Amino acid sequence: MKKLSRKERERVIKRDLIIDAALHVMQSKGFEHATMDEIAEAAEIGKGTLYLYFKSKTALYLAISERGSRLLNDQLGKVLLLELPGISLIEKMGFTYLNFIRESPLYFTAFNYFEHIMNEGKMANTPIMEQCEGHAIEAMTYIVRALQIGMQDGSIKKSFDPKELGVIIWGASKGVMHMAFLKNNANHMKILDDIDFDLQSLVSGFIELLRSGMKNDLKS
Amino acid sequence: MKKLSRKERERVIKRDLIIDAALHVMQSKGFEHATMDEIAEAAEIGKGTLYLYFKSKTALYLAISERGSRLLNDQLGKVLLLELPGISLIEKMGFTYLNFIRESPLYFTAFNYFEHIMNEGKMANTPIMEQCEGHAIEAMTYIVRALQIGMQDGSIKKSFDPKELGVIIWGASKGVMHMAFLKNNANHMKILDDIDFDLQSLVSGFIELLRSGMKNDLKS
DNA sequence: TCATAAAAATGACTGATGGTCAATAACTGA
DNA sequence: TCAGTTATTGACCATCAGTCATTTTTATGA
Numbered sequence: 022m023k024k025l026s027r028k029e030r031e032r033v034i035k036r037d038l039i040i041d042a043a044l045h046v047m048q049s050k051g052f053e054h055a056t057m058d059e060i061a062e063a064a065e066i067g068k069g070t071l072y073l074y075f076k077s078k079t080a081l082y083l084a085i086s087e088r089g090s091r092l093l094n095d096q097l098g099k100v101l102l103l104e105l106p107g108i109s110l111i112e113k114m115g116f117t118y119l120n121f122i123r124e125s126p127l128y129f130t131a132f133n134y135f136e137h138i139m140n141e142g143k144m145a146n147t148p149i150m151e152q153c154e155g156h157a158i159e160a161m162t163y164i165v166r167a168l169q170i171g172m173q174d175g176s177i178k179k180s181f182d183p184k185e186l187g188v189i190i191w192g193a194s195k196g197v198m199h200m201a202f203l204k205n206n207a208n209h210m211k212i213l214d215d216i217d218f219d220l221q222s223l224v225s226g227f228i229e230l231l232r233s234g235m236k237n238d239l240k241s
Numbered sequence: 242m243k244k245l246s247r248k249e250r251e252r253v254i255k256r257d258l259i260i261d262a263a264l265h266v267m268q269s270k271g272f273e274h275a276t277m278d279e280i281a282e283a284a285e286i287g288k289g290t291l292y293l294y295f296k297s298k299t300a301l302y303l304a305i306s307e308r309g310s311r312l313l314n315d316q317l318g319k320v321l322l323l324e325l326p327g328i329s330l331i332e333k334m335g336f337t338y339l340n341f342i343r344e345s346p347l348y349f350t351a352f353n354y355f356e357h358i359m360n361e362g363k364m365a366n367t368p369i370m371e372q373c374e375g376h377a378i379e380a381m382t383y384i385v386r387a388l389q390i391g392m393q394d395g396s397i398k399k400s401f402d403p404k405e406l407g408v409i410i411w412g413a414s415k416g417v418m419h420m421a422f423l424k425n426n427a428n429h430m431k432i433l434d435d436i437d438f439d440l441q442s443l444v445s446g447f448i449e450l451l452r453s454g455m456k457n458d459l460k461s
Numbered sequence: 462t463c464a465t466a467a468a469a470a471t472g473a474c475t476g477a478t479g480g481t482c483a484a485t486a487a488c489t490g491a
Numbered sequence: 492t493c494a495g496t497t498a499t500t501g502a503c504c505a506t507c508a509g510t511c512a513t514t515t516t517t518a519t520g521a
Contacts, residue, residue: 028468051361056507067471069510078508133357136419140350140426141271181446185438188420189447196416199356200408206360218405226401227409234454248497277479287500289481298479 036074039064040084044127052130057081076147079138083149086135089128090156093121097163107171108235111190112228114167118194119224122202129202132195161191177235190231197227256294259284260304264347272350277301296367299358303369306355309348310376313341317383327391328455331410332448334387338414339444342422349422352415381411397455410451417447 042064046055057078061068075081100113122129135153144150165187171177201220262284266275277298281291295301320333342349355373364370385407391397421440 053361057509058507068508069471070469072509073469076509130360136423137353137357140423141273181450182438185443185446186450188438188443189417189450192416192418192420193413193447194416196412196414196419197409198412199416200412203356203360218402218408223405223408226405227413230401230406230409230451230454232454233456234450234452236453276477288479289500290498292480293498296480 032074036084039066039071039074040081040088043081043085047127052127052134079144080147080149082131082134083138083144083147083153085128086131087149087152087156089125089131090135090153090160092125092128093118094156094159094163096121097160101163101166106174106176107167107169108176108232110167110170111164111177111231111235114163115194115224115228115231118198119201119220122198123205123220126202126206129198133199161187164190171235181235186235193227193231197224252294256304259286259291259294260301260308263301263305267347272347272354297364299364300367300369302351302354303358303364303373305348306351307369307372307376309345309351310373310380312345312348313338314376314379314383316341317380321383321386326394326396327387327389328396328452330387330390331384331397331451331455334383335414335444335448335451338418339421339440342418343425343440346422346426349418353419381407384410391455401455406455413447413451417444 039060043055043060046059046063050059057071058068060081061071064071071081075084096117097114100110100117103110103113105113138144139150139153165183168177168181168183168186168190172179172183201223204218204223205220259280263275263280266279266283270279277291278288280301281288284291291301295304316337317334320330320337323330323333325333358364359370359373385403388397388401388403388406388410392399392403421443424438424443425440
């Protein structure tokens with residue numbers, strides 16, 4: 022029993038090292054220009070071995086996305102523990118997301134890839150895909166919790182259904198963060214170059230919009 | 242002169258037919274699972290000819306995206322002609338976007354692909370890419386115009402910078418529409434299946450959020 | 462310690478596909 | 492009709508994801 026456990030631990034560690042290597046290769050070669058041969062070489066293993074750990078290139082990408090959303094969720098989860106009005110929790114989550122993207126743009130690229138292949142229907146019902154979906158549900162739940170807290174403490178008006186509002190905020194946030202990401206990373210996208218703004222103010226503006234959109238009007 | 246013009250017209254028509262064929266293949270095979278051989282066969286031309294019209298598969302995808310955003314922009318442009326308060330223009334644009342996605346999900350997939358490859362930096366400075374960027378700027382400008390109109394007529398508060406708010410709304414809209422798209426298309430994405438909502442109400446909710454977030458408070 | 466079996470690792474190989482180009486067909490104007 | 496120009500073609504090439512027969516390493520037990 023102990024022996025098996027040790028093997029399994031070693032396997033997990035090695036798996037993680039492979040993901041590290043993959044990220045490293047992608048950093049220099051670009052996300053989808055990285056080849057499995059290069060990744061195997063970077064991880065100092067044979068190509069066949071790589072396929073023992075990840076059944077396909079897509080599965081490897083998903084594993085990266087999985088790790089990324091796990092890291093992000095850890096941070097989002099901690100925000101929920103703070104003693105703050107719901108609306109401030111939403112705000113903090115927004116900036117947490119922004120900082121994550123700034124520090125780990127590669128993971129953000131992986132997120133997008135995850136959604137892209139989910140669209141295509143590939144990898145449906147595989148364990149790694151289930152994990153990724155689980156993380157997505159978790160992130161979504163954090164937002165809904167914050168909304169519920171806000172509706173309790175009066176900082177967010179109750180006219181919205183929290184779950185539907187959660188989907189809206191989740192989607193809208195990703196879209197805005199994507200803009201911020203483009204502004205930060207792509208040297209293309211002239212439209213964003215022309216407009217002078219920084220990420221912080223973009224996200225601040227977005228959150229301000231949400232804040233006043235969700236604000237309890239205190240009328241009656 | 243006349244002859245050259247006729248040739249060019251024929252070329253444009255043929256190019257359009259190829260795009261039609263490509264869309265047809267993608268409809269059945271999935272967006273990126275469509276091969277250039279299949280597309281050539283569907284267009285009833287040789288593979289080499291296909292490459293005379295589109296320098297790469299990516300260029301072909303971009304051409305699809307270009308056509309899609311041109312069609313969408315036509316509709317958005319018409320909204321701006323309506324005699325309505327700015328806030329209502331924004332609302333109409335939102336539903337225009339939603340309907341477009343519902344009717345032409347393939348173009349929406351192409352939009353996403355366009356952004357994806359813009360990220361990767363491929364195709365930078367090619368004519369087709371410039372065109373796509375031009376369309377993006379145009380769409381963005383429609384939003385900013387509507388915001389400016391709203392600030393003039395008092396339906397939108399003036400505390401935001403219209404351009405920055407434009408980027409925010411543009412990004413947020415795309416994110417929310419993407420959620421709607423996932424809900425509508427993917428039979429995966431359990432999280433969205435669990436939550437009971439329809440596209441109309443999701444987008445309505447989003448617009449309601451924007452509306453009250455941007456509303457002129459009429460205080461002073 | 463050695464022998465044997467089981468498990469892990471490997472990289473040469475295959476198939477699929479994006480992209481090229483020399484050869485061919487079609488067209489044009491005299 | 493014919494020379495020259497332009498358009499079209501599909502056989503061919505290079506790349507890369509994914510496979511599998513073989514080799515290497517590890518575990519077991521006498």
